[in-house]
Amino acid sequence: MKFLANKVNGNSLWSDALRRLLRDNLAFWSFITIALYLIIAVLVRFNLIGSEWQETIGSSRAAPTFNGSYLEWFGLDIFGRSVLTKTLQGTYTAMYVGFVSSLIAIPIGVVMGALAGYFGGWIDDLITWFYTTLSNIPEILMLVAIAIALGKGIDTVCVALGVTSWVGLARLIRAEFMKHKNREYVAAAQALGSSHARRIFKHIFPNVLHIVIIGFSLRFVVAIKSEVVLTYLGLGAEIGERASWGIMISDASGELVQGVWWGLVSATMGMFPIVLAFSLFSDAFRDAVDPKLRT
Amino acid sequence: MFAYIVRRLLYAIPILLGTTFILFVIFNIVPGDPALQLAGKHATVESLATIRAELGLDKPWYLQYFDLLKQLLSFDFGRSYATKMKITDMIREGAGTSFSLTFPVFIMSTIISLVIGVVIAIKRGSLVDKTIVTLSVAAQSVSILVYILAGQYVLAYQWGWFPISGFDPSWVDRWQYFMLPWLIYLCLAVAPELRFYRTIILDELYQDYVRTARSKGLGTKTIMLKHVLKNAMIPILTNLVISIPFLILGALLLESYFQIPGLGDLIIKAIANSDRPVIISVTVLGTAAYIVFNLLSDIMYALVDPRVQLK
Numbered sequence: 001m002k003f004l005a006n007k008v009n010g011n012s013l014w015s016d017a018l019r020r021l022l023r024d025n026l027a028f029w030s031f032i033t034i035a036l037y038l039i040i041a042v043l044v045r046f047n048l049i050g051s052e053w054q055e056t057i058g059s060s061r062a063a064p065t066f067n068g069s070y071l072e073w074f075g076l077d078i079f080g081r082s083v084l085t086k087t088l089q090g091t092y093t094a095m096y097v098g099f100v101s102s103l104i105a106i107p108i109g110v111v112m113g114a115l116a117g118y119f120g121g122w123i124d125d126l127i128t129w130f131y132t133t134l135s136n137i138p139e140i141l142m143l144v145a146i147a148i149a150l151g152k153g154i155d156t157v158c159v160a161l162g163v164t165s166w167v168g169l170a171r172l173i174r175a176e177f178m179k180h181k182n183r184e185y186v187a188a189a190q191a192l193g194s195s196h197a198r199r200i201f202k203h204i205f206p207n208v209l210h211i212v213i214i215g216f217s218l219r220f221v222v223a224i225k226s227e228v229v230l231t232y233l234g235l236g237a238e239i240g241e242r243a244s245w246g247i248m249i250s251d252a253s254g255e256l257v258q259g260v261w262w263g264l265v266s267a268t269m270g271m272f273p274i275v276l277a278f279s280l281f282s283d284a285f286r287d288a289v290d291p292k293l294r295t
Numbered sequence: 296m297f298a299y300i301v302r303r304l305l306y307a308i309p310i311l312l313g314t315t316f317i318l319f320v321i322f323n324i325v326p327g328d329p330a331l332q333l334a335g336k337h338a339t340v341e342s343l344a345t346i347r348a349e350l351g352l353d354k355p356w357y358l359q360y361f362d363l364l365k366q367l368l369s370f371d372f373g374r375s376y377a378t379k380m381k382i383t384d385m386i387r388e389g390a391g392t393s394f395s396l397t398f399p400v401f402i403m404s405t406i407i408s409l410v411i412g413v414v415i416a417i418k419r420g421s422l423v424d425k426t427i428v429t430l431s432v433a434a435q436s437v438s439i440l441v442y443i444l445a446g447q448y449v450l451a452y453q454w455g456w457f458p459i460s461g462f463d464p465s466w467v468d469r470w471q472y473f474m475l476p477w478l479i480y481l482c483l484a485v486a487p488e489l490r491f492y493r494t495i496i497l498d499e500l501y502q503d504y505v506r507t508a509r510s511k512g513l514g515t516k517t518i519m520l521k522h523v524l525k526n527a528m529i530p531i532l533t534n535l536v537i538s539i540p541f542l543i544l545g546a547l548l549l550e551s552y553f554q555i556p557g558l559g560d561l562i563i564k565a566i567a568n569s570d571r572p573v574i575i576s577v578t579v580l581g582t583a584a585y586i587v588f589n590l591l592s593d594i595m596y597a598l599v600d601p602r603v604q605l606k
Binding site: 129130132133134136137138140141144145146148149225228229232233234235245249250252253256257261264268271272273275276279280283 | 309310313317318321322432433435436437438440441447448452540541547562567577578581585586589
């Protein structure tokens with residue numbers, strides 16, 4: 001997408017990064033894929049598509065066919081419901097889990113990392129102790145523990161993922177704040193009388209924003225994959241609560257033997273592009289904003 | 296050196312207290328009364344009180360937390376609600392099985408991914424490098440469950456190459472049941488590991504000492520084996536040591552799908568049965584193991600790299 005890249009003016013970090021991202025075809029198409037999934041999720045959220053996922057439209061476990069309506073393209077599930085609409089609903093669920101768990105994890109990670117890195121001393125010791133402690137509990141066990149404590153449901157998955165996945169981000173943010181706090185621009189801000197909060201959020205934070213964006217993108221990868229595993233463990237969305245790729249894949253373990261493969265394939269085909277896109281986009285974005293890698 | 300080890304050991308104590316306390320708090324806000332669950336349908340007020348006293352549930356919370364620590368240190372966790380067996384025995388058996396499943400394939404996946412990682416790091420930017428990296432990102436974008444289900448259905452059920460699931464307690468005969476789980480484990484583990492090794496080797500390849508070695512006229516092979524790999528060994532070994540608790544814990548989902556009675560299967564069954572003491576003890580022990588191996592890797596790091604102690 002070079003013609004778009006050439007339209008970006010300016011030499012700031014962000015315009016430079018944007019130009020690099022637009023030149024990178026893989027990053028561009030990853031971004032388009034993410035946007036597409038977000039649009040689908042929003043459409044599903046407002047019941048514009050896929051709202052009829054609970055309706056029986058044919059016989060149980062009918063194979064995919066292109067003769068009837070588009071609802072039968074991906075086949076039907078055990079209750080004769082359209083797998084296509086379930087896959088669309090699953091898109092919404094996946095984006096929801098990714099988004100909500102990020103909204104929990106990112107603020108915790110940023111605030112903890114910023115406080116520890118900026119203030120140092122006993123605050124740093126305390127926060128480092130806290131997140132070292134958390135990260136010493138194997139993640140899958142922690143997820144299980146939280147899911148058991150809060151009970152089943154999709155929101156539990158979000159909370160469990162949110163409170164377990166902020167540690168990596170907090171570590172990165174802390175290291176960056178330690179680097180930045182002694183820079184001249186922070187000293188200048190102090191000399192002009194700005195408060196600690198202003199220095200942290202107004203001055204240093206914009207300089208670590210790229211880490212937050214990469215963290216946000218990677219959270220989605222973790223969240224979408226974890227939802228599937230937690231659902232299999234019986235800790236995910238409750239049946240009837242909503243459709244999810246995790247439920248579709250878990251259901252497949254009983255269906256495959258009967259030759260019913262379309263549920264598994266649909267969920268996998270729904271999941272693969274978006275997880276791939278988020279991974280590739282995170283990598284490309286990291287390359288685009290990291291000046292050290294530039295030659 | 297000695298002072299560093301002592302300091303590091305002392306630092307592990309607040310971590311252990313912290314982790315056990317977090318888990319204690321989480322498990323104590325679980326809805327439902329374990330005594331009610333145990334007493335069954337014909338519970339009376341008296342029988343409930345007896346069970347509470349037996350489990351120590353009538354004590355104040357700090358004494359209950361203290362009991363948990365005592366259980367951890369004495370390695371005695373009482374009995375399972377579901378099987379009535381001693382949890383310590385269940386864990387010991389399960390851990391052995393899990394380890395025999397994961398350890399051989401862990402060695403295999405490490406060797407394979409290290410070799411591929413080194414080769415594509417040397418050929419950075421080439422078609423081979425780009426293809427392998429893209430493929431491994433793609434391989435990681437598919438859910439673990441899909442690998443298991445597809446492998447079990449196609450390779451075992453349709454083509455009959457492997458037993459579909461099962462386990463043999465004898466050490467000689469269990470391998471046939473492990474073949475398919477191993478294959479799936481390799482598919483899952485090699486992709487992220489080779490990217491990890493590639494990054495580590497790339498970090499070393501642009502160091503000054505490599506340029507020096509090259510300007511002395513050394514060949515790529517000598518530089519890689521004698522210089523780069525030796526330096527890269529530090530992060531590689533650390534990573535390997537930290538992985539060991541996860542091997543004991545087993546490949547949770549593999550064990551569950553292939554009905555291999557390891558620790559992973561144990562905890563999944565415990566979740567399904569709401570077997571609280573089993574879940575708590577496996578979680579607490581798994582965490583303790585993780586802390587111990589973290590500690591070991593830090594100490595090893597300091598032994599290999601004297602600069603570490605200066606921090």
